[in-house]
Amino acid sequence: MSEIRIEGLGKLYGGRQGEALTMAGAGASKGEILARTGCNVALCGIDMTLADGEITVIMGLSGSGKSTLLRCLIRLIDPSFGAIRFDGADITRFNLSELREFRRRTASMVFQNFALLPHKTVLANAAFGLTLQGVRRREAEDRAAQWLGKLGLAGYERALPATLSGGMRQRVGLARALACDPDVLLMDEAFSALDPLIRAELQDQLLGLQRELGKTIVFVTHDIQEALKLGSRIAVMREGRLEQFAAPAELLANPATPYVARFVGQAEPAR
């Protein structure tokens, strides 16, 4: 029961932003706007609804605004305009303590380079979110250990992250996010740093978890194969705009623009 409605979301960096907006409204390209106004349009006029309990994949080339969009969802980046409604509540209007509460209970994030605390054990890392919430240590560690077991890391509780392989580290990252029992999981290129085999393994594991838990997951990737495998629906981004937002089959059958067509075209041989 966690529907996310994104309405007219935009993020501009630097330059003369008023002028940039006018140009963007007139359909000018990102490059033209940057050259004319010095303003970097990272995100522009995003409207989409992410369904509850589904994996939504956000896909696009590097620099297309995927991370910016994802980070706006947990306000690591404050959007320049627009609204983001979680079950109706606009998180862009949250004050600091509301925001903190939202981050602790509702949405958790998994990072591309794991972002584990190097000085803490695997167990303490997995329990980190709970520690921040003020959960008592015993309970936090019990819950974290359960998730570690579920992700196949039993026995590594006392190890330091540096002694683990990449795949194992990201499982710790996943355990850390899941231990908070959030409604929404935000994953930014979470598997991109991993070897293909490990990556496939983790993708399967994520799909398994999703079936079991029914979490709402927003997954950012630049890899069409991964998008097609994981996504219930796929949003294709280009230069800060939403190019097409559809189910994988729809995307393959009816690409809305030549850009999307070219993108999904790469996927054909592999299928």
Next chain:
Amino acid sequence: MGWLRFPRVQARRCAVLGALLLAALLPGLRPALASPAPVLPPACPAGRPVVFAGLDWDSGAFLTALERAILERGYACQTSVVPGTTVTLEQAVAVGDAQVIAEEWVGRSPIWNAAMASGKVVALGQIVTGAEEGLYVPDALVHGPGARAAGLARVQQLAEPAMVALFRDPEQPERGRFLNCPSGWTCERVNTAKLKAYGLAGSYVDFRPGSGAAMDADITAALLQHRPALFYYYSPSTLAGRFKLFRLGEPPYSARCWADISNPDGRHDTGCASPPAVIASGVNARFLSEAPGLGALLQRVSLPAPVLNAELADAAANRRGADAQALLFLKHHPELWRGWVPAPVAERLAQSLARDGGDTAAAGGFPSRWVFSIREPVNRWVASLVAGWGGGFRAMAARVTALTALIDAGLRWVPWWLLIGLCAGLTGWRRRSAGPAAVVAGALLVIGVLGLWDAMLQTLTLMLISVALAVVIGLPCGIWAAKSRLGRAVTPPVLDFLQTMPAFVYLIPALMLLGLGKAPAILAMVIYATPPLIRLTELGIRTSDQEVREAATAFGATPFQTLIHVELPLARPSILAGLNQTILMALAMVVTASMIGARGLGEDVLNGIQSLDVGKGFEAGLGIVVLALALDRMAQALAGERGPRGGEGGHV
């Protein structure tokens, strides 16, 4: 601080000046000058530049400037000065590296006595008459309304408990404090012997100020604050001209008594006044034989002590340098110096003085009307601070001093083997390895074997307090600098200022406020040792992994939680490097600290240097290095992460 510096020849512009003067006075070039009576200017009797000992106490500097001015302006000689400690300068005159020492207290220094006995040096004339030295108190303490020690007239009375209480030592409140000369000065040993001979050694702390500047600053502060103080002093001096001092009576001088008192290995059972001072110009013997004309001058230069004191006080009140004051004196008191030199020389000297138009700024120099001096406001501010707020600062200093006494006593109470065992054991336990523990134990043993254990404990006390303060101040400041925009803007220039400003610039006022001893020493060490910790804490936090910090934020961490769980742990290696620097900087400051009266290893170094006992200085210096090694290993072990179990990095 000349007596702390190593001798270094200071080339002056005098050579150029002298040449110009000569050229200007050649009759062919300046016929107008020679118009009344063609006085043939005597050539400089010395064939080469005359090197003066650069005495740096007030009267020594003035008399040196006076003799130099007469030689340069009256005799057209070139002169220069070599700076150094009294002992090194006497040595320099003996071997001929310097030729003249303007103010030599004849018979007081073993080095000078030996050089005189072997005919290497000669004492000429009596440059100051009516000089005296001894044990002084502020005159207001014994005379006038409200005098707190109205009956005090003789040293023997100092043994009375009321007197001991009056001159209470802040570091050992049950004893009084006698402020001796800095170690290395000739008077220091004599005073110590006198203290014993007068039966005061038990009831008074024999306190050595570490440097002449520190001694003067402490006495000045006491006089400005109308505090009781018992100190060695002397006239001629600025202080004697500026303040009214009262010399305590001593048994009259006798040769037998003095022979014992001035002998370091004497019995020191009966004391007496120092002999009437004979202050002469000391000259290298070979130089004298080459330039007898100058000898005749030095033979006749002579000033009564009160006149000299007035000049010195005038110089201090108007913040005039010795050179400027000497010129002023020559201008205003021809009646005093005309008799010292032959008539033609006097004539030329007078002409030179008359020509002196004051400002002689070079054409390319900075325009003088743009010069704005902050000197006077700073001086006034410090003086008012000392006079008005001295009590409060002293109370604060007393608390710090009491803390050091407590820690010192605690360290002293622990047997040496237990202390070594504790330090090494703690290090080994934290590191889970014998190596660092052995280094700590070995280092402390070396200090003990070098005979520096007691001095080390005193230094250790200073270190414990100042490093603790540096951490308490440095960590929050570093965090502030890393997290706040204002902090980032403000911190670097302030730290640059603290690290670059020469320590004595703030030490002397600090000393006047806090009193001589451990409190200003700790202040100096903290000021010097905190900046690296601030810098490296800031750097460590600023460069900690961005993604990990972001993760903390994403999981709902408050800024404080981010700091505790992420930023400080990630910055730990950098902070530890900062701690290491802090310890080294604080130890490096230990010698400076001893110049303002803090005992310990630094005092031994200073003492060694000032008395030309290189071996002693090296030994104590080595002690400082070894202590640094031990402290660093211990600090890294205590503040660092625990070592890996069994050497492997570990999961089960």
